[in-house]
Amino acid sequence: GDSVTQMEGPVTLSEEAFLTINCTYTATGYPSLFWYVQYPGEGLQLLLKATKADDKGSNKGFEATYRKETTSFHLEKGSVQVSDSAVYFCALTEANKLIFGTGTLLAVQP
Amino acid sequence: DTGVSQNPRHKITKRGQNVTFRCDPISEHNRLYWYRQTLGQGPEFLTYFQNEAQLEKSRLLSDRFSAERPKGSFSTLEIQRTEQGDSAMYLCASRVLEAEAFFGQGTRLTVV
Numbered sequence: 767g768d769s770v771t772q773m774e775g776p777v778t779l780s781e782e783a784f785l786t787i788n789c790t791y792t793a794t795g796y797p798s799l800f801w802y803v804q805y806p807g808e809g810l811q812l813l814l815k816a817t818k819a820d821d822k823g824s825n826k827g828f829e830a831t832y833r834k835e836t837t838s839f840h841l842e843k844g845s846v847q848v849s850d851s852a853v854y855f856c857a858l859t860e861a862n863k864l865i866f867g868t869g870t871l872l873a874v875q876p
Numbered sequence: 877d878t879g880v881s882q883n884p885r886h887k888i889t890k891r892g893q894n895v896t897f898r899c900d901p902i903s904e905h906n907r908l909y910w911y912r913q914t915l916g917q918g919p920e921f922l923t924y925f926q927n928e929a930q931l932e933k934s935r936l937l938s939d940r941f942s943a944e945r946p947k948g949s950f951s952t953l954e955i956q957r958t959e960q961g962d963s964a965m966y967l968c969a970s971r972v973l974e975a976e977a978f979f980g981q982g983t984r985l986t987v988v
Contacts, residue, residue, distance in 0.1 A: 770918075798974075809880070809967070809979040810919070855918050863909060863932065864969075864977060866918030 768793040768860040772867035775853075779846055779874050787841040787870045789830075789856035797858040799823075799832050799839040804853045804869070813841075813854070846874045880980035882968050888986045889958055896954045897983045901970030908951050909977065910943055911967040919967055925951060958987045 773788040791799065801813040801823070814823030819834035828843045839856060851874045856867040881900040889895050901908050906927050911919035922941065923933045927948035940958075945951040955962055965984050971977040 802979075807981075809981040810969075811979070812976050815976075857918075859974070861932075862907070862974075863921050863924055864919075865921065866911075868916065868918045 768797065768858060768865050770856050770858055770865055770867035772854075772856050772870050775869075775871040777870060777872050779872070781848055781874055781876050782845045783874075785841070785843040785846045785850075785872070787854055787856075787872070789839045789841065789867060791837050791839065791856075791858050793837075793858060793860070796834075797860060799830070800857040800859075800864070801828070801830055801839070801841050802855040802857060802866075804855065806852070810855065846872070848874045848876050850874050880968055880970050880978050882966075882980035882983050884983060885981065886984045886986075888988060891960060891987055892957055894954065894956045895958060895985060896952050897966055897968075897985075899951045899953070899968030899970075899980060901950070901968070902978055905970035905972050905978070906948070907971045907973065907977075908945055909969040909971075910951070910953050911969065913965040913967055913982070914963075922953075955985075958985075960987045963987045 769792045798817045800815045802810045803813045804810050814825040816823040816832035822831045830841045853869045855869045857864045883898045909924045910922040913919045925945040940956045943953045965982040967982045969977045969979045
């Protein structure tokens, strides 16, 4: 079946540093791709999405581009803040359901 | 709209007992999903409903697990004869067709 692979964490950065969290996927078709974020003590929230190749999803300064040739959807942010500390999940759709990666913990230090 | 609501937030039970969790989706969301999340892992799909019909169950789902969505509104997830390996966070999500899925805060189950 389809699957998602994320870089392992934790990722520890200083405030204002550049962030990249790698995500690659395996899929038989052309899924939509998502990044979800889970802040401490809260449920998962959709951060951004892309529905077809070369689409760029963006929200709150985060960006990710759907790369079919490399089957990737890496998450980037130019300048992280302490408030960005959370667990980030890459996901894809397969037959009406979401398939998630294992998550990457991001810790931003002041 | 208050979002997806899950109850209880926490449940501690003894091994062998039955437990039931409830999920109230966002009104008019016709699709409802159950996921399980263990520490350090991403959410794992369990089952989903479109309206009141249960359309898919994970092959990993033991027959001790059952879910219902009477009248296509709230849903319950029951685990019979709980085992320590059932300890996890159980997440519910709802959506309208292929639109964004909204997640509840989850029910954390601890089996002792």
